[in-house]
Amino acid sequence: VLPVLILVLAVTLTSLLAVVYLHHKSGMPSSSVYQTAETEAMKQYDDFTALVNNAVKPDDWDEGAFNTMKQAALDAYDQSFLTTIEAAKNGDAAARDQLNATSEITVPEQPEKIRLFEQFFTDSSAWPGAIVNLAASDPSMVDFILAYPSANKDGNRDAQIATDALQDLKTANPDWGYMQYGNGLFVQTGGAPTAISEVFSWLLQDPTFNPVTVADFARQYEYDLTPARDGDSIFAGAALNWGIPMNPLPAYQTQIGDALAAGDIVILQQGDNENPHFLVATGVDENGMWIIQDPTSSAPASAVDPASIIDSITAAFAFWL
Template sequence: MNKKKSVRRRKCRIKYFIKILFMIIMIVTVCYAADKIINMNGDDKEAAEEIRNLVVSSRNAKQSEQLAYIMKNKDNYTTDLIELAKRNSEAIKFVYDYPENKDNKIDISIDKDIDCNGVPLFMQWDERWGYDKYGDGIIGTNGCGPTCLSMVATYILKNNYMNPEWIADFSEESGYVSDNGTLWALMGSGARKLGLESIEIPLDENRVYSNLEVGNPIICSVGPGDFTTEGHFIVLAGLEDGKIIVNDPNSRKNSKKRWTFDEIKGQIKNLWVFR
């Protein structure tokens, strides 16, 4: 019996030391990257400190290196892209790749997404379409609206061409985008032009749940809160264990979480249900 306890204690100590070692490696890596950035920025101590904080908040060493490169080479990036990299660690690689890939045309296939169960999750900064122009920017920074409508259209119509790039082009050609972003009309008259049934509904918990229960996705316009600091579109894609599945085109983390109605209701500005 004592021998078993001794073995368990030894295993616990080993696991503890492994965790400590991993933490030390991460701290050393991040500090090294931060020091490199400071050297890159010379005597600009305020800029160096800002970048150090950004590097420390990024999730891994690779992201730290890529963020360091972006901040050193700001002339290669738009202001919106730099801000995207600073506030969303998931999109750092997309921003980092922008100078090299912005002019590349990719044959987009969403066949696998059509075959998935439920509403597919598309990220607006997916490199398949994220660098394409939209409004006064690109889909990666401005295209949450067409990306959400693409998720819904793909789910309901089961076609393989209404990807976010196609919807963004449709939105621009049809006048559904302004200097301030995507117009709400894209979710109403725009969606109906695509063959979808779109109905504006009130912010009512019973209406939301009853539609999600029968498989009708809902696009929401949201204000500042968990999903944005300004304005944004998200998809309420279904239910899981009584909670709402949110497809956030700007965050896989938000999309993995399951949300209660009370958590999101205060952020919702408008809702459209689709069939």
């Protein structure tokens, strides 16, 4: 009986060792700790996707913006841990070795961005529609939107502007984009002071000449409410205040092109005085295209055929030193 018992135990032990070996060779976790970690990671992922997919859109949020934020949240989730486990199960030796490199397997923390998305879809009241709806036309605004609750709403008056080259400043910069300006948030309404800051900081070689500085000046003289008005404009007022030469140009392609060719920087106004949009023309390229920067767009400077925009230009202001 004893020899038979020993033989049975030997066969059983050999079988168990074979199973462990085969599991190891195939990349299957050899310890329940792996399965526990995988289960926890999958639950966290399922909970997050359920939160995002089941979120209810507030009435003042644009449908397109809401969907953009949802997709951005799903794309931001780090699934690399789950991917590694799945690869190990499918026989990937590198993934198996990565998992077996430690005796303790813990689910990695998600990026801080995921915590912000969880807050975003849990406490929608912390985000006004005016901020969220920026994502409708520009998906690159997602990070700017997420940062809103903890952002500086007063503007950073100590913000520095690089003066080694003419900068392409944007109204969505966190140093000033969240402050109230005119009848809205600076990110939407701050095109004029951003353009002025861009031009004047370069001409004066003054790194402290930021958009918050111009916004303070604009509020003092109510240019924040009407940046361009008959016989006056924030550009004329700012030029006088800071001693920058300025020439108001007729909205003609020849005059604007000549000013750019002479080295002037020209701020262009599109639209009427009630709904103006401002661009900064910084020069002319070898093909006669105007180099245009748009303070309210995340897009970089681009070469634009002047014939394609001249009909939309209603005013122009040339600056130089």
